[in-house]
Amino acid sequence: MSASERVVPEGARRRRRPTKQGTVLSEQLIVETALRLIGEHGAAALTVRRLGAALGCDPSALYRYFRDTDELLLAVADELIGRTLRTWRPTGDWRADLRTLGLRMHADYLAHPQAATLTCARVTGRAHEIRSVEAILGVLRGAGFPDAEAVRIYHVFVDQTLSFAALDASTLVLSEQARAQEVQTWPQTYARLPADTHPNIAATAGVLVAEMDRSGYPAALEMVLAAAATRLQHVRTPAL
Amino acid sequence: MSASERVVPEGARRRRRPTKQGTVLSEQLIVETALRLIGEHGAAALTVRRLGAALGCDPSALYRYFRDTDELLLAVADELIGRTLRTWRPTGDWRADLRTLGLRMHADYLAHPQAATLTCARVTGRAHEIRSVEAILGVLRGAGFPDAEAVRIYHVFVDQTLSFAALDASTLVLSEQARAQEVQTWPQTYARLPADTHPNIAATAGVLVAEMDRSGYPAALEMVLAAAATRLQHVRTPAL
DNA sequence: GTTCACACGTCAACGCTGTTGTCATAAGGT
DNA sequence: ACCTTATGACAACAGCGTTGACGTGTGAAC
Structure with a gap:
């Protein structure tokens, strides 16, 4: 056998x-x-x-x-997707819907950082994942994006969310002292660089320390949504 | 001993x-x-x-x-960082400079996926990393972004590049058959879903299969750069 | 009820992995 | 030329994923 x-x-x-x-x-x-x-x-x-x-x-x-163990891992990944999707309901406002879905996926994956690092990159092809693809594509096409555009934005949205989740999760998995040292690198090392050798870092040191202390995902998500909105305007009012 | x-x-x-x-x-x-x-x-x-x-x-x-082998892999990763930045020279066109830097970082990490997955999330605070931060901030501030904006965009740019690199690299690390199966999931599973149960997937199946076969990073990068450019216009022509 | 096929849990074993304790030996300062 | 010791070699260990053979209890058929 x-x-x-x-x-x-x-x-x-x-x-x-x-x-x-x-x-x-x-x-x-x-x-x-x-x-x-x-x-x-x-x-x-x-x-x-x-x-x-x-x-x-x-x-x-x-x-x-x-x-094999790989197939088991895919099942674990799909279970995580399912937990996120279970409580999400689209409202009809595409931008708000994608924003809350993205932030929630990001948060849910971070709640299981070890599992996230193992499974974020995988395409499971299982029930929960399929449902999520269908839902997101529905939101985008319903908003008026043409098919090619909808697929492209879906791809960016989902890969960006998962990859940031994996990135942020991996720092949570580090040992206590490794993470502490990582956090202190910005105030300890970067904020102390002299202005004559590193003018740009020195000029922005304060902002830099505050910004790098948190995840870049919310800002990245906003930028992608803003770019998508701009694109949608062009589609709706062609050849201005 | x-x-x-x-x-x-x-x-x-x-x-x-x-x-x-x-x-x-x-x-x-x-x-x-x-x-x-x-x-x-x-x-x-x-x-x-x-x-x-x-x-x-x-x-x-x-x-x-x-x-142990982990320390060996970190040494390998450190070697990688040095190689990446060594050949990049900014031209003065902020958007083109960030585009080429992002694409090159992404490509260089993907050339050594094992090291990439292990190291993408780490803040080293070492010479090569510091030089890259200074350079990118210089490009953004030179383009006219105010400090807070420059730092925010730097954060998004760098985290997005590294996280996509890690995501894409991790699929390359998969075993031969796992990767083969992953690639086939889109044409085999998604492209065959019936239109009555999954209308959005069925309607876009062709585009979906083609799109998901490649990395989402270039498209994601373009969207972030586009959003940044829009933001820059607002800064330059305030209170229209 | 009894029977019967076989689904499914168990056992033993294979080849692989990272890692360590011990030993022999050649390098190089004296 | 000697002596210390850095460093490579060897053997062994525990743990890994995976497989083939085996037997037993289950659920269906009659």
């Missing part, structure tokens, strides 16, 4: 057989346990053996549910 | 003893070989054993030069 034939799709499962330790496995339970493991003990804690131990089953039992 | 005591700083090395196969090790040679290994055989090829084999030495000999 090859590895891929070993996996039975979740919908087709009929026999639910408890493990030696009594737990009844399911795709849902495995994904939740994986997420919990990552949240409690860091991303490095997600190994097949540890996950098996946490679930009370043999590690190899997981291969009845996922072809 | 503990692991950290085993490492001798590069400057303090006195005895250069050739390995059994004749090569004379050095921090520089190890870093270069690691970069070559990544470039030739992919990120997965960078293991201590393979690196040892490529260098003609026992894997454990590397631990005389780096405390």
Whole structure:
């Protein structure tokens, strides 16, 4: 039997057989346990053996549910997307809708930084992700963007949100002292550079220290939304 | 002897003893070989054993030069930063300068994805980084952006470039088959969704498949530059 | 009810990984 | 020429993902 034939799709499962330790496995339970493991003990804690131990089953039992660890990771990623999307409702104002969705996705991923660094870059092709793509495209096309434009803006919006989430999450995962040192680099190193050798840094030192202390995502999102709005005006009033 | 005591700083090395196969090790040679290994055989090829084999030495000999593989990767990353900025010269056209710098940084990081994913989020506070901050701020202030605005745009520009680089690099780090599957998800899964359940995806399927096949960074960069240009116009012609 | 196919958990094993303790030896200051 | 010790080699360990074989309990069929 090859590895891929070993996996039975979740919908087709009929026999639910408890493990030696009594737990009844399911795709849902495995994904939740994986997420919990990552949240409690860091991303490095997600190994097949540890996950098996946490679930009370043999590690190899997981291969009845996922072809390999990569597929398991995709399921974890999709679960995160689903949690974000579950409470979001579009209002009809495209700019406000994208703003709140972006900020919420960013925040939700940061709430699970270890999981975010592992999964932000992945295209899952699973249910929750598909729903989010459909929704965002709907918002943009409903606002009047032509198809090509809508797809391009969708791409920028989603990749920007995920990549900033991964970036910001990765700093949260650093060790306590590494993060502390990272934060202090701006006031300690940059704010003290002399004006004759580094005129631009010296002139903006105060603003620089304050700005670099927070995420650049909100400002980046605003700029992308502003550029999109400008583009929409051109589409609506062509050849002025 | 503990692991950290085993490492001798590069400057303090006195005895250069050739390995059994004749090569004379050095921090520089190890870093270069690691970069070559990544470039030739992919990120997965960078293991201590393979690196040892490529260098003609026992894997454990590397631990005389780096405390662990993480420290080795940081050394590789540091080498990368230097290479990126070395050839860039501002022309005086702020928008073109930022465009070429962003695209070049993005490309250079992608050429060494393993190092990129590990280092994109770090603030080093070292010479190369400081020079880049000074240069970018100089471009923006020279273009006429007020200090607060210049810092804000610098933040967005640099974080967006690094985060997209990390995102795109992380897909290159995936195993061969995982990446292949990721690419096929758009034509195989998304392009086949029926129009009645997923009207927006179905309507844009063709454009979607083409768009998602490449990085969103160039488009994102253009949108940020466009938003910045609009902002600059407002600053130059206040209170119209 | 009883039977029966097989889904699914378990076990053992493979080859890989990073890392370390110990030892031998050649380099280089004296 | 000696002696210290830096440094490379060797062997071993624990842990990793993954697979093939095995047996047992389940749910369906009759």
